[in-house]
Ligand SMILES: O=P(O)(O)OC[C@H]1O[C@H](OP(=O)(O)OP(=O)(O)O)[C@H](O)[C@@H]1O
């Protein structure tokens with residue numbers, strides 16, 4: 001079963017509080033999501049392998065370590081996943097970005113696919129699927145399925161807030177995908193919104209409501 005890592009660093013939790021606040025405006029919401037994404041990138045890359053190199057300092061030769069050429073791909077689920085991309089790229093500038101466009105039908109809560117564009121070398125990359133919200137898990141599962149259908153095997157999922165129902169759904173359908181979240185909330189309401197959550201992440205990021 002996929003593991004769940006809760007990124008509970010105080011800086012992440014502090015910023016998440018303001019992200020949840022309904023009085024936070026679009027500009028601040030976007031900036032805070034960007035900052036939390038950077039901090040979460042620090043946590044999600046904890047297991048990246050290093051290799052030894054020697055560098056000449058002005059004083060002597062030093063045994064040092066660098067990331068061992070690991071190729072990463074970021075896969076934001078449109079729209080809301082876009083809000084986390086730049087924050088991650090600040091720490092991982094060589095990552096390539098693929099896009100999976102999904103919206104959740106408001107009646108059925110089922111994901112509807114409308115766009116997929118992936119890097120040509122996606123099979124060689126370790127992939128991080130990004131979406132601020134893991135509610136029913138339908139969108140994350142569908143995005144992971146898009147990647148697996150193309151033969152991708154190394155996949156992690158990164159979200160800001162997850163509902164227990166969404167975690168269970170991903171663990172059931174994709175047991176080899178680890179999930180990184182800043183918080184696990186209480187439950188889903190009758191409209192499939194995470195409680196207490198933050199509302200509609202896409203609308204809050206882009207000011208569409
Ligand atoms: O786990 P689920 O039940 O599938 O819900 C989560 C999805 O819902 C939201 O997307 P939305 O449909 O609002 O699209 P948007 O990002 O374009 O606003 C959110 O960004 C996730 O993609």
Ligand SMILES: O=c1cc[nH]c(=O)[nH]1
Nearest residue numbers: 135193194199200201
């Ligand atoms: O709470 C939720 C659930 C799905 N999508 C969101 O943006 N928020």
Ligand SMILES: [Mg+2]
Nearest residue numbers: 200201202203
């Ligand atoms: Mg939305």
